[in-house]
Structure formats: structure tokens, C-alpha cells
Amino acid sequence: MSKPTNPPHATAAATTSVLTAEQRSQLLTRLENAFNKVSGDPDMEKLRVILTEYLLAP
Amino acid sequence: MIMSSDDSIQVEQIINRLPAMPHVVQHALAAIDKEDVTQVVVAKILSQDQVLVAQLLGLANSPFFGLAGAVLSIQEACVVLGMNTLRSTLIATGAMRVFPITKKRIYNREVLWHHALCVAGITRFIALRLRLDEGSAFTAGLLHDIGKMAFDECCANALPAMLQYQKEHDCYEFEAEQAVLGMTHSALGAKLAQHWKLPAIVVAAIADHHTTVTQSERARLVDIVNLGDLLFHALQLRNQDNILLPPLATGCLTRLGLDWSRIREWLVEIDAIVSRCNATLLET
Numbered sequence A: 001m002s003k004p005t006n007p008p009h010a011t012a013a014a015t016t017s018v019l020t021a022e023q024r025s026q027l028l029t030r031l032e033n034a035f036n037k038v039s040g041d042p043d044m045e046k047l048r049v050i051l052t053e054y055l056l057a058p
Numbered sequence B: 001m002i003m004s005s006d007d008s009i010q011v012e013q014i015i016n017r018l019p020a021m022p023h024v025v026q027h028a029l030a031a032i033d034k035e036d037v038t039q040v041v042v043a044k045i046l047s048q049d050q051v052l053v054a055q056l057l058g059l060a061n062s063p064f065f066g067l068a069g070a071v072l073s074i075q076e077a078c079v080v081l082g083m084n085t086l087r088s089t090l091i092a093t094g095a096m097r098v099f100p101i102t103k104k105r106i107y108n109r110e111v112l113w114h115h116a117l118c119v120a121g122i123t124r125f126i127a128l129r130l131r132l133d134e135g136s137a138f139t140a141g142l143l144h145d146i147g148k149m150a151f152d153e154c155c156a157n158a159l160p161a162m163l164q165y166q167k168e169h170d171c172y173e174f175e176a177e178q179a180v181l182g183m184t185h186s187a188l189g190a191k192l193a194q195h196w197k198l199p200a201i202v203v204a205a206i207a208d209h210h211t212t213v214t215q216s217e218r219a220r221l222v223d224i225v226n227l228g229d230l231l232f233h234a235l236q237l238r239n240q241d242n243i244l245l246p247p248l249a250t251g252c253l254t255r256l257g258l259d260w261s262r263i264r265e266w267l268v269e270i271d272a273i274v275s276r277c278n279a280t281l282l283e284t
Helices: A021-036 A042-056 B007-017 B023-032 B039-046 B050-060 B074-098 B109-129 B134-143 B146-154 B156-169 B173-180 B185-195 B200-208 B220-236 B252-256 B260-283
Strands: none
Touching (some): A021 A042, A042 B220, A042 B260, B007 B146, B007 B185, B023 B039, B023 B074, B039 B050, B039 B074, B109 B146, B109 B260, B134 B200, B146 B185, B200 B220, B220 B252, B220 B260
């Protein structure tokens, strides 16, 4: 579903580093944009909660 | 529309224009499916194609399977991997040869194969956790979007219009494919999997991985691929913009006996699988 632009080695990998305030803000915006498009689905709402918690965790 | 006049004939034409699964792969898969086959027989068949052997050993020794350096020959691969994993590894190797990573395609195949391998890893992980067949889960996850590569191989001229439609309508790719091409990548991928004589359950998983309105008897493998695809895209949100999350079928988690708290517990491991897949694709 994502736009096929980035080579794989440039995409997500597990990271344990603490997010800066700016990275945190960008991530929250990204999550909001993605989940707003599928709002109203109870499963997606639950996914949004666990994913936000997971990705923002230090 | 590519398939507006007579769908079945058009699909057949597309399938027939695609490169065939390598003969040795077909021969070895047929042998593996026989009950009385021995590892010696399968190894002998595979040895006829040394390029295939090298690719197979590369994948078997990749971080994906966690056997780094342990599999030195095709005979060892048959023993160490076991017939079930060997089957899915063979299908993966064969499919990657049919649709190699080449330049000058509409779709970036490196990205498509990376996505395929990650979803294969995630679906295999879920199947293992649910004590279901990991081999079928790996194959279905790996090939769930194979129809995109088939479109790119045979209908590349029509893809820009489809991608433009998707952009203008801000819709899912499969909706744009249906509107512009007259068929979705799921449907074409399922036809191709059928053509390759893959198990019916794998064909169903490819066909229905975007189907959200379901019947109660839907196979769990279909739900696993649907969920695996969604989790991959969701985790990509960490550092990728413009992601449209694929829809989850109604009742998917219930049918799998799962809930979101359990999936939350799995996220660290699923993240690690994605990292291993990054390394795997670079090595194969």
C-alpha cells in the first residue's frame, strides 16, 4: 500500500534509540494521517493504540 | 481496460506470456509432493541447475532462517531445512527467478521483493505461534502480491494510467487496478499461482488477501496473510510517509483466536523479522 520508492535497506528497521521531540512529532503526524484514512473501523482503532504505544516507547 | 472483452482469454494470454517456473523447480516440487520421495532424489534433481542451487543455498543460509553458514550443499539443505521448508524455499527461489530484480520496470522490484519477504516472515511467524503450517504461510506471504509483478511484466504500458487513477482518487491500488485494468493484482496473482500448480490454500490466500467481507469458513491462512500485510505496513509508519494501511477483514482476529494485546506482545519479534529480511534481500 505504500508508495514503492525507498530501497529496502533504507526503510524501517527495529531501533531502540530515543526519539527526539521533532521525530516524535513527525511520527505522531504520520500515524494520524494514516489512521484517519481508515477511521471508524474498531480494529484499526485498536491497532492505532498499540502501534502508537510501541513506536513511541523509549 | 485490458480485460474487458473476454476476461478468461485475456488472463490466459497474460499468464502464457510470463516466464515459466524453472523446469528443475517444477520437477523438484512434484517429487517433494510424492510420499515416498527421498532426500537423495530431490538433491539429485536440484543438482541439475547449479545457479538454482547457489540461489537456494544463499536463501537457506540467509539471516531469514537463522542457519547462517550451516547449509553447505544441496544434500545438507534437504536434511537441515526439511521437505516442508525446502518446498517453500524452492518456490521462493523459482519465483525470484521468474521476476528478477531488474532496472527499468514501472514497479521497483527490489521494494516489491522486500515487502514480499517481510510479509512471508511475518506470516510464517504468526503460523508458528498458532501452530499452523509454516511452509504454506511463508509461500502465501511471499507470493501474495505476485500479481503486481505479473502486471508489470505483461501490462507495463497500462500501469502509469492505473497509478494516476489511484493518485487522483486517493484509493487503494487494488481499486485502481480494477477500475483501469479490469482486474486486481490479487486475482491475477491467484491465477498465476494456480498456473504454477501451487496448493489451493495458497491460491485462496493470494486471491482474498484484500477481501474484507468474508464468509465464516474462510481459511485461516487467508486471514494470516491479511494480518501480516497490515502489520508490515503499520510498522513502516515509523519512517515512511503516505502509507495507506490495507483493510483488515471483518472478524479476522476472532477467526484466528487472537486479540490486539497478543499482537502488541509480538511487535518486537515482528520488527526483528523485518530487520532480518532487510539483510536477507541484500545477500541473495
